[in-house]
Amino acid sequence: MSTSDANPITIRAARWPQDLHAAQLLLRHYADFLIHNPVGPVNICLAGYEEEMASLPLQYAEPDAVLLLAFQEGTAVGCVAVKQRKDRPGSCEMKRLWTEPSTRGTGLGRRLIQEAMTWSRAQGATVLLLDTVAEAMPDAVMLYRRMGFVETERHNTNPLPGLLFMKVDLL
Template sequence: MPTIALKEARSEEDILAVRRLMREYGDYLANSPSGAASICLTGYEQELQNLPEGYTAILLAEVDGIPAGCVALREIVQDHRACEMKRLWVASGFRGLRLGRRLVEQAIAWATIQGFQSIYLDTVPAAMPEAGRLYASLGFVPIERYNQNPLPGVEFFHRPLGNVR
């Protein structure tokens, strides 16, 4: 049984690992028949070079000490304290270990502890059909557009967090 660890990516080594994982994510989208990368990844290389800038937290999953997946969170402007989950990715050699689920669960827990009232995300189901099922199983519900992502076929989701009164 592999040893799985999730942590906040803080060290330069962690950020380098996240950069590599996010580059794989970008390559996957760029090669997706859905054409998801055409707009979704505008300025992506600049984003990768500036990591962790632009994100409130980046979570890294490791399997037996090897970087295997990541997810990023950033604060967004809504009518309450909210964050957006971005760049969820599990490297192909590590799929089947429920790392995507664990990363989203950890992102939800982190956001709740930080006092966020809700978490948002957008996804392109044609490029990543498994993601929508995962989000639904973790309490995310479809909503109207909350951001300016102009890509056709984008779906938007929201999940209230535990500290909502």
């Protein structure tokens, strides 16, 4: 979907089944981060995670959803998932934003979010939603705020206590 001459990272939709291994590897790194987080295990949001990992091509299949993958020199270095919210017409939900530690500080997280916004707009969404554990992911929350996300009411059934619900208008 995008490339930058200054940063040789390409972002595109996952191609199933050929990208399954790369996607699973990134999402395992994401899960490991949550499980070993310094503020304590944030593994409640990983309930059913193995089932999700096994069914990625079904979970994130266009046109209803997508898993965007970032590649640098052929190696997967980041991802973000986006799903249309059929229960909330005009909205999509962003999930599983992850960048490998080697790419932190390069703007990759911002680029992945921008691509998630672009994909959501192309699906007709006017709002992009997310939830996060602010205490466990303060850097992500700062990035979301810099990109225009604001706090909003609960918009899903994630049972994890202490969740921060956010949205950004895509118009």
